[in-house]
Amino acid sequence: xxxxxRPFLFMGCVELRQALDMHALDERELMHRLEEAxxxxxxxxxxxxVLRHRPFTTAYGNDFARWAALEIGDRxxxxxxxxxxxxxxxxxxxxxxxxVTILQDHLRARGGDLRVEFDRAFHFQRSHxxxxxxxLVATTLAEFRAGLASVDASAIYLHAVEARxxxxxxxxxxxxxxxxxxxxxxxxERFERIDPYLxxxxxxxxxxxxxxxxALEEEPG
Amino acid sequence: MSRIDDYRxxxxxxxxxIILxxxxxxxxxxxxxxxxxxxxxxxxxxxxxxxxxxxxxxxxxxxxxxxGDPAYYATTRALQAALEGAERVLGDxxxxxxxxxxxxxxxxxxxxxxxxxxHDVQPASLVxxxxxxxxxxxxxxxxxAARPAAWSFFRQFADQYDAAVFxxxxxxxxxxxxxxxIQPSIDPLSEKNRELSARELxxxxxxxxxxxxxxxxxxxxxxxxxEDPVGVVNAYRMVKKHHDVRLVLAGTASDEPDRVEILxxxxxxAREDPDVVVLELPAEAHRQINALQRAATIVLQKxxxxxxxxxxxxxxxKGKPVIGGYAGGLAQQIIPNVTGYTGYTVxxxxxRIRHLLNNPELIPRMGAAGxxxxxxxxxxxxxxxxxxxxxxxxxx
Numbered sequence: 001x002x003x004x005x006r007p008f009l010f011m012g013c014v015e016l017r018q019a020l021d022m023h024a025l026d027e028r029e030l031m032h033r034l035e036e037a038x039x040x041x042x043x044x045x046x047x048x049x050v051l052r053h054r055p056f057t058t059a060y061g062n063d064f065a066r067w068a069a070l071e072i073g074d075r076x077x078x079x080x081x082x083x084x085x086x087x088x089x090x091x092x093x094x095x096x097x098x099x100v101t102i103l104q105d106h107l108r109a110r111g112g113d114l115r116v117e118f119d120r121a122f123h124f125q126r127s128h129x130x131x132x133x134x135x136l137v138a139t140t141l142a143e144f145r146a147g148l149a150s151v152d153a154s155a156i157y158l159h160a161v162e163a164r165x166x167x168x169x170x171x172x173x174x175x176x177x178x179x180x181x182x183x184x185x186x187x188x189e190r191f192e193r194i195d196p197y198l199x200x201x202x203x204x205x206x207x208x209x210x211x212x213x214x215a216l217e218e219e220p221g
Numbered sequence: 222m223s224r225i226d227d228y229r230x231x232x233x234x235x236x237x238x239i240i241l242x243x244x245x246x247x248x249x250x251x252x253x254x255x256x257x258x259x260x261x262x263x264x265x266x267x268x269x270x271x272x273x274x275x276x277x278x279x280x281x282x283x284x285x286x287x288x289g290d291p292a293y294y295a296t297t298r299a300l301q302a303a304l305e306g307a308e309r310v311l312g313d314x315x316x317x318x319x320x321x322x323x324x325x326x327x328x329x330x331x332x333x334x335x336x337x338x339x340h341d342v343q344p345a346s347l348v349x350x351x352x353x354x355x356x357x358x359x360x361x362x363x364x365x366a367a368r369p370a371a372w373s374f375f376r377q378f379a380d381q382y383d384a385a386v387f388x389x390x391x392x393x394x395x396x397x398x399x400x401x402x403i404q405p406s407i408d409p410l411s412e413k414n415r416e417l418s419a420r421e422l423x424x425x426x427x428x429x430x431x432x433x434x435x436x437x438x439x440x441x442x443x444x445x446x447x448e449d450p451v452g453v454v455n456a457y458r459m460v461k462k463h464h465d466v467r468l469v470l471a472g473t474a475s476d477e478p479d480r481v482e483i484l485x486x487x488x489x490x491a492r493e494d495p496d497v498v499v500l501e502l503p504a505e506a507h508r509q510i511n512a513l514q515r516a517a518t519i520v521l522q523k524x525x526x527x528x529x530x531x532x533x534x535x536x537x538x539k540g541k542p543v544i545g546g547y548a549g550g551l552a553q554q555i556i557p558n559v560t561g562y563t564g565y566t567v568x569x570x571x572x573r574i575r576h577l578l579n580n581p582e583l584i585p586r587m588g589a590a591g592x593x594x595x596x597x598x599x600x601x602x603x604x605x606x607x608x609x610x611x612x613x614x615x616x617x
Contacts, residue, residue, distance in 0.1 A: 012239050014610035017402040019390040070557070119548060123390035125402065130610040132242045134235075152235030 257343030303371035537591030
């Protein structure tokens with residue numbers, strides 16, 4: 001079995017949330033606040049949703065769509081925002097621009113404002129990710145599989161979502177290591193094609209594991 | 222006393238390991254909590270569970286309380302109420318006395334630590350006597366609708382902290398410091414939430430004179446207008462026309478005039494209907510609350526104004542669907558149609574109760590989803606993780 005000179009270190013993460021004292025009481029305010037919110041707040045409410053999403057909650061794709069559906073009952077807007085796949089954008093600014101355009105278009109078509117109670121306002125947040133070494137290290141594909149199977153779900157987010165979305169590493173940390181350190185480009189490419197949008201981290205883990213299992217069966221010796 | 226490894230059986234997989242790793246990073250740093258007392262709910266309830274665990278983790282953790290004369294406590298209560306949005310008379314003399322008493326407290330207390338977490342209003346002005354370390358103000362209530370004069374006065378102290386921590390986004394007042402969000406939590410191994418044997422459950426219910434045999438609707442909370450227990454009785458009466466149910470309203474006793482009036486109204490309702498049970502419980506009636514929540518078919522939390530009371534999380538941890546108001550932290554805890562329902566009106570609460578009683582297969586399904594939701598989001602393990610992450614972040 002191949003052994004990598006550079007081991008893979010599994011890291012978990014904790015999302016420390018920060019309130020920004022920016023609130024939207026209707027769709028128009030949401031549009032204006034979204035235009036001026038820090039980029040990492042846009043990231044928190046879109047890509048970060050993957051970390052917070054649970055299998056038993058409805059998949060809205062991002063916090064903006066969830067708010068439109070549950071707090072203001074605007075199902076059309078909720079649907080339009082929910083279908084925005086953040087992973088399809090080059091960067092957060094392009095994603096922000098697209099979300100603002102959707103809101104602008106929706107407001108133009110609908111007209112009039114619906115104010116909501118402060119309890120139901122959209123409260124902008126950002127987060128600081130505190131990375132945590134999990135003490136799991138892999139130098140072979142079998143060790144990598146063992147780590148992947150047992151690691152905290154936040155590690156899946158950090159290595160497979162955050163690294164791609166914020167770090168700009170298209171393959172994610174797993175794919176990069178498989179390609180560069182373990183010299184398994186085909187497996188790395190299959191990892192890159194995993195879609196973390198509208199699913200749960202446990203499902204992402206399951207798909208990654210099945211890819212590794214197949215590679216282990218194919219690997220000689 | 223519970224140890225961190227005891228939580229492996231209840232926390233999500235991997236959660237305890239992350240706590241251990243984070244604790245390693247802050248080991249050697251001194252951490253101090255300051256509150257207005259050691260009894261009751263809120264900050265004290267959380268710290269009673271968290272401080273021993275942090276010590277078990279090797280994090281040097283201490284807990285101090287401030288004290289004073291009756292005037293000090295009276296001003297604290299009035300100031301806190303005004304910061305929560307109530308109209309109160311706050312005299313300059315009383316406020317000056319509160320500040321002065323905290324100056325005296327500062328002299329008596331050992332406030333040197335790497336991180337000082339000051340909880341709520343009573344000890345808040347201690348910050349003017351800070352010496353070293355980072356100081357955080359931990360606000361456990363909603364101060365977004367604070368009375369302007371009260372907030373202006375209080376803000377001069379709050380802005381002297383390095384950061385503030387609120388329970389929900391939207392609970393914060395305007396401050397010029399970073400504001401973090403950490404949701405509160407329940408301790409699944411505490412007397413209020415631990416598993417009870419069938420024998421224990423029966424004994425406790427017998428001692429409370431709560432008879433089983435009918436679907437049980439339970440609301441636990443103070444007998445105040447904001448908890449709307451009278452609205453719960455009215456919802457029960459609507460349901461009673463269709464289902465033979467029993468209602469238990471359990472709350473802590475108090476001699477505040479509005480509570481006395483509401484309690485008298487509830488007692489009257491109980492006299493007229495033997496299936497309405499009103500229980501006045503002592504402040505530390507954790508086992509009784511545990512038993513009532515476990516015996517419930519459906520738990521109600523029909524608050525019309527709430528901070529982040531954790532009754533729904535406690536009930537969901539026990540596998541119960543919760544029907545709650547749409548206020549404060551209730552909407553964060555109850556996932557509509559998944560773990561229960563949120564609503565605004567008495568009629569809406571009755572409608573949801575009937576819906577569940579008419580479709581009883583939903584009750585265990587929602588209960589199971591609720592327990593899983595709490596396991597991920599509202600257990601003390603998640604709270605400790607957030608807190609240790611905050612310590613790590615601030616230490617950078």
